[in-house]
Amino acid sequence: MQIVVLPGDGVGPEIIKATLAVLDAADQRFSLGLEFTQYEIGLKSLQRTGTTLPASVVEAARAASGVILGPVSHQDYPPRAEGGINPSGELRICLDLYANIRPARSREGIPHWGRTPMDLVIVRENTEGFYADRNMFQGIGEFMPTSDIALSVRKITAHASERIARAAFALAATRRRGVTAVHKSNVLHVTEGLFLAQVRKVAAEYPDVTYEEQLVDSMAALLVRDAARYDVVVTTNMYGDILSDEASELAGSLGLAASINAGDAHCMAQAQHGSAPDIAGTDVANPSSLILSAAMLLGWLARRHGRDEFARAERAIEVAVDEMLAQPDLRTRDVGGRLGTQAFAKALDRRVREAP
Numbered sequence: 001m002q003i004v005v006l007p008g009d010g011v012g013p014e015i016i017k018a019t020l021a022v023l024d025a026a027d028q029r030f031s032l033g034l035e036f037t038q039y040e041i042g043l044k045s046l047q048r049t050g051t052t053l054p055a056s057v058v059e060a061a062r063a064a065s066g067v068i069l070g071p072v073s074h075q076d077y078p079p080r081a082e083g084g085i086n087p088s089g090e091l092r093i094c095l096d097l098y099a100n101i102r103p104a105r106s107r108e109g110i111p112h113w114g115r116t117p118m119d120l121v122i123v124r125e126n127t128e129g130f131y132a133d134r135n136m137f138q139g140i141g142e143f144m145p146t147s148d149i150a151l152s153v154r155k156i157t158a159h160a161s162e163r164i165a166r167a168a169f170a171l172a173a174t175r176r177r178g179v180t181a182v183h184k185s186n187v188l189h190v191t192e193g194l195f196l197a198q199v200r201k202v203a204a205e206y207p208d209v210t211y212e213e214q215l216v217d218s219m220a221a222l223l224v225r226d227a228a229r230y231d232v233v234v235t236t237n238m239y240g241d242i243l244s245d246e247a248s249e250l251a252g253s254l255g256l257a258a259s260i261n262a263g264d265a266h267c268m269a270q271a272q273h274g275s276a277p278d279i280a281g282t283d284v285a286n287p288s289s290l291i292l293s294a295a296m297l298l299g300w301l302a303r304r305h306g307r308d309e310f311a312r313a314e315r316a317i318e319v320a321v322d323e324m325l326a327q328p329d330l331r332t333r334d335v336g337g338r339l340g341t342q343a344f345a346k347a348l349d350r351r352v353r354e355a356p
Contacts, residue, residue: 001034001066001301002035003034003035003037003065004037004060004064004067004068005020005038005039006069006070007040007042008069008070008073008087009070009071009277010275010276010280011070011280012070014283014285015286015287015291015341016070017342018287018290018291018344019068019287019290019345020036021346022291023294025353026298026313026316026317029316029352031309032313037064041054041057042072042073043077045057046078046084052074052077052083057087061266062094062095066267066297066301067095067267068269068294068297069087069091070271070275071276072087072088073274074086074087074088086133088270089133089134092126095263095266095268096264097127097262097263097267098125098126098163099123099126099163099167099261099262100124100261101171101259101296102122102124102259103119103120103121104227104248104250104257105119105120105251106251107251107252108322109325109328110256110325112251112252113224113250114250115224115225116228116229118247120227120230122234124236125164125235126164127237128157128236129237130152130238135154136153141154156195157194161194161197161198161199161236162198165181165198165203167262168232168233168234169202169203169205169209169232171232172209173208173209176231178209178210178212179203179206179210179234180212180213180232180234181195181211181213182233182234182240183216183235184217185215195236196213199234223243224250244272254272254273255273255289255335256286256292256335257272257273258289258292258296259272259289259293259296260297267297267300267304268297269294270290271293283340285332286332286335286344287344288332291345291348292318292321294317295318296314298313316352317352320348321348324351330344331344
């Protein structure tokens with residue numbers, strides 16, 4: 001299995017190094033046959049090649065079995081015309097990674113900040129919505145007809161809405177069989193109406209899955225009040241981005257938040273947090289988010305290729321992370337521990353190698 005590795009900016013190279021150490025342990029323990037090839041992207045690539053995402057990297061990602069993307073500092077990039085392409089958004093479009101899957105669950109020993117524990121997954125549509133870089137054939141979805149007027153176009157299609165709904169219901173069928181669709185149809189009647197119509201159509205095909213709908217503002221409050229009631233949440237791009245960050249922080253920390261961007265033919269693991277340039281090079285970044293995201297990539301490969309050893313590797317990494325987080329002296333500093341980035345990875349490496 002060929003895996004393309006893109007270290008990115010800020011703490012990206014550090015947490016990529018930690019993640020690859022753990023994946024190497026899983027590779028050896030479960031005989032996965034992983035091969036890693038790293039490519040330069042982001043600010044270093046911009047300085048060297050004039051673009052933050054060379055076309056050759058996109059083609060390598062397209063040909064690979066999977067992609068691991070480190071955090072990127074895209075807010076610091078120049079305009080696209082000057083080479084400042086957001087690698088995350090661009091790869092989601094080019095590889096048709098339409099489903100952003102973000103689990104959020106409470107863990108033993110890690111305080112959670114809501115009123116109840118949680119074990120939910122937010123399934124977020126990834127290719128359209130209010131995101132200006134991914135909803136137009138030409139140009140972007142934001143424009144200014146005059147100097148004092150700024151407009152933003154939101155695109156919702158029946159096709160994208162239906163397939164994200166199918167991803168959510170298929171996932172729920174393997175979990176606690178509950179789906180909540182989050183929307184704002186009381187204000188955005190047309191676009192949200194189209195989204196909900198497609199979700200309801202898919203819901204009718206899953207009579208054994210409980211289905212409900214919730215307004216996005218109410219959902220933000222209910223995650224704090226009673227997150228335990230939710231299983232799988234399906235929603236559009238911007239709502240899913242915001243709610244998943246909220247859920248992950250309520251569950252304990254954004255630094256523990258796993259995330260994959262998945263399509264029918266490609267999958268990309270990506271930490272849910274940003275590049276944190278202020279702590280780059282200090283060995284204090286928590287690599288758990290990217291490590292757990294890489295484990296999710298192994299799970300996706302297991303399902304796509306029918307490889308049980310990949311599923312066992314995914315589970316071994318998740319169990320090892322949980323065991324370490326349960327012990328304060330084995331955590332990184334951001335969650336009350338003492339270990340640095342690489343020391344955490346080294347300790348996790350040992351546990352994965354010894355996994356049953």
